[in-house]
Amino acid sequence: MLKEKFEEFVDGLQVESIEEETKRVKEITKRLNKSFRNLENEEIENSHVVGSLGRDTAIKTFSDVDMLYVLPKELKKQYEEVEGNGQSKLLQKVKKEIKKRYPKTIIRGDGQVVVVSFESINKTVEVCPCFERSDGAFDYPDSNNGGSWKKTDPIPEIDKSIAMIEETDLNYKYACNLVRAWKNNKGFKFGGLLIDTLVYNFFNENDDYKSATFDDYLSLLKDLFYYLKKRNKDQKYWHALGSNQEVYNKDGAFVDKAKHAYEKIEDETEDSEDLYDALQDIFGKSFPVPEDIAEKEAFEKSALFGKKVRQTEEFIEHKFDVDIRYRLKIDCKVKQDGFRDKFLRHILRDNLPLKVNKHLEFFIIENEFDCLSKDAEDSLSYKIYWKVKNRGEEAIRKDCIRGQIVKDTGARKNTESTNFKGEHYVECYIVYRNVCVARDRISVPISTI
Template identity: 45%
Template sequence: YPNTKIKGDGQVVVIDFSDGGKIELVPAFEQSDGNFKYPDSRNRGSWKTTKPKPEIEKSKSLNSNFNNHFSNLTRLIRQWKNHMGFSFKGLLIDTLISDLIDDKGISEIYYSDYNILLKDIFEYFSNQDKNREYWYALGSNQKIYNNDGAKFVNKAKQALKKIEDASEEKLTEVYRQLFGRKFAQSTSTTNRASNEEFIDELFNVNIEYNIVLECEITQDGFRKALLSDFLKSRFKIKNRKSLDFEIIKSDIPDNLLSDVKYYWKVRNIGAEAIRRNCERGAIFSGKIKHHEDSQFKGDHYVECYAVLDNTVIARDRITVPIDPLRGRDFIE
């Protein structure tokens, strides 16, 4: 591929295609026991061992015995982590769903519908110890190390609560909030502003890293405050405030940052936004900081996306609740 971007990245050689597709090549050497040795150039270089064959065989067995639901569910959970915007290793996703199936028994889950399945999955994820050092991979029993604080645990608790609190009529909408607007799209319409864009229409999405957004609120005559403090206290903010959004945390590796591009989306929601014809929703390029002014009532939100080689590798969203009459000027 003489015209294709190719680069080395630790354990793999990455081939990036112009349509957003990506192939990662791992040079590996089969050993007499059926395992493979592969080189890792990070931290001055080392040889490591991987055991893909028993992992593949376990996955095939689960799919065969579970009428392909194993693959469907693991893909759905990957869609959840990509849409919600947090890192969650693919092998750990496969392992936890495998463990759940083994714990509950194939037959019990097989005859359940997906409403029960998803609730079971999020409950199982929620009960994992986020301080656990590692999990044993399906089939191979290789150690999957917890090097990101098991962010999926708290995310699963939030998802489980949404599902448990929703009425049967609202479940599909809750699933769209968790898995994206295309979930069960054929059964109902989506609420989209006239000029609104969605990141999955512009780029591929594969969340590998985590970023955290914060917003500093300022106005003459008042001390500065953080939007996260307002949200924790369930306060709304008044209009005519200066809002400065910034990525305050990121675990994107330093060697990638020079090639990362940042995009933002500001979505104004509510009757006031519709009346003023100011719903917004276009996606635009920017940097790690972005400035806005609070203008009118509504539960708006701001999203930021980190894009590398035409793929969103990290994203975060922060809600901006504005109420001119009942909003707060500062945190007491």
Template identity: 45%
Template sequence: MDVAKTFEEFVGNLAVSNRSEISGRYKRITKTLNKKYYDNESEILHSLQVGSYGRGTAIDGLSDLDMVFELPWDIYSRFNKYDGNGQSALLQEVKEEIKKTYPKTDVKGDGQVVVVSFRNYVVEVLPSFKNDDGSYKYPDSNDGGSWKTTKPRDEINEIDKLNKDSNGNLKNLCKMVRSWRNKVGAPMGGLLIDTLCYKFLEEKSEYKYRSFVYYDWYVRDFFEYLGSQKKDQEFWYAPGSKQKVYKKGNFIAKAKRAHKKCKEAIEKEKNKTVNDIWKDVFGRAFPASEKSVEKSESSIYTYKNTEEFIEDQYNIDVRYELVIDCNVSQHGFRTEVLSIMLEKGFGLRVNKSLQFYVKKCNVPEPYTIKWKVRNVGSEAERKDQIRGEISVDGGAKSKKEKTSFRGGHFVECYAVRNGVCVARDRIDVPISTT
């Protein structure tokens, strides 16, 4: 594998593909609010793109776009005088104004922002008032209403500074880690990813000046760093703003698995199918192997490949934690938990009953659960039962199966919200061949 060429192509594959559409909607919302509050029709003034997109660390398929709109201070004075929840009233006024531009689009005030929901992503507009130090005062309508402060410019400037000092390596790492997150379902928000990538590059300053030739070592060492974070640590301080960035779930175990796979890929660098290992880490955006050998080519059986992929059905932008597990039972034996069996190194035998279930999910309602069961191995091929279709959960957030075929198998679960896959998990089901 040509490491430099492959990783450069990988980063290129992560570029946001609908920038023109996104830019047009930012401009249209900006123009609408400028006309209301400043009596002009500028598409640029008083507007700031923030979040992952604004920091330049977003990848294709992102579901949330964030913008700050700076309002005149006399608007703050008007709503601050409200006897009731002036913050909520401000959000409603901004919502109604945007609704005039997008009358057929779902627009609502939600806590601190006005959410404009398009087909496959939302724009979250933060009405705010710019302070002399560059920070913003913004409304929070929760718990009776209050004013809070945020410093997105400080975060953007600090990320930009280190990215420039590292020859673009910071933002490239942020994007690659997002691709990993979406592949394995690691519950990490965009600002937390950017914060930890920033801190890693500060500590491992030798990577500031490395080229794509060293990117395999770069990501290997990052996942080692990520997997070494304290399990009980709840927040980190964002670069620039120093504001607390909270974690959304446990990502350490998945980071350790990624580190292990990175080491395996580096050891097999000369193997023509080594990119298949990297794809297990980073997902579909990673370039395919020079000669990727399909399992079906080496099979003596003819079977239908019915496998479906969630990436073909939805944008993937993992934001939340989803954990699945499985109860293993057989008549006359006590029920055991699959994750505990796997930790102890136990495999499964045939004729076991499996009850997969959602153990944990912090995705806000409403959302839809979907399942995928993939059978692997010669016995499943012989019986033409490879499967791999994606099905909708029946409402119980669980799925029943049996250990019918010997070999390796896996089950994946997805949480889909507003047309985007925002959480996912996978559990491997090794069924004894003896």
């Protein structure tokens, strides 16, 4: 039974079609070939789809297509000699030429790429103009800090990824898919190339899993999360598969998250009563639960409280695609008349009880996407949503589990109160162009002590 559920879940993660995305890449390539090479009707030459799509490790909720466009070599010297920031001017030139093909589409320069936002397909194409080097890698413009050239080498990364997918009979691809689903559910930033590199290293160190079947996936997950949790969270970079380039690790969040995931399933077996709860904690409510188990849980709750339990909880993945790419962190001021305000994260850190009859004011303390939108040439308007979920017997008895996803009113905060005991939580989401690009959760464990 578990084998079928893993297979069903993995199958649901697969990219169904990239026909529309491929069409846009070809249109951009055609326009740039005309602009920079005077080529007519050439839709493929001089461009490469790279990133997770190129490595064939993307999942269906991907929000961007990474492409390289290879410029004529003689242009590099021209932009090196131009007065001012030549890299910025090159990006602006590429932006201007793409704008000729899409005059009504939002197109912006973004430090190292030109971002073309297509509302019709709810995707962006990130165009990285570059120059081919003698070693087969590419130099691309970085307009930050006065401008410079950086090296990228995605072709051997793609080759190694495709080879490992074939060598492992898709197990490498599926493991990369599962890590992305976990990252999106837990809401932390974990770069795609770093994911693929670490999973690649895992398979090279654990040859037995190269021939795994879905019967082995619980064991595979345990060992994969164990491998990730044992990485050094302070390590600044790893060497990418294929290219051996440095892939940077900015905060090491994946290490602590992997530790939690491993502890969730470490002692679980296929016959464990809590196995599916653990898997849904890791991957979200999209991980399928056998019908008899779901019915049993619903019956037990109904029998315990003498009535059918009303389900009001909503899930972000049922409303929007989820592709976590930015950091988000929320906190909460705990207030009570006559007492000094405290921060909830400090209370949780110090293992202090959170008592009833207090006022809670949840707010955002870090929003990486907000910083990006302020620096953008065009406004990157996004929406904020909140979710308050009450848990525990008292919440069920009072028919107050809540869990609805509610749009922020503009205050960028959410006010609540500690009414009754339970292991409650609050989540916040950043949604841009109908994609949840950042999320965070904070526990609200209300005690009667």
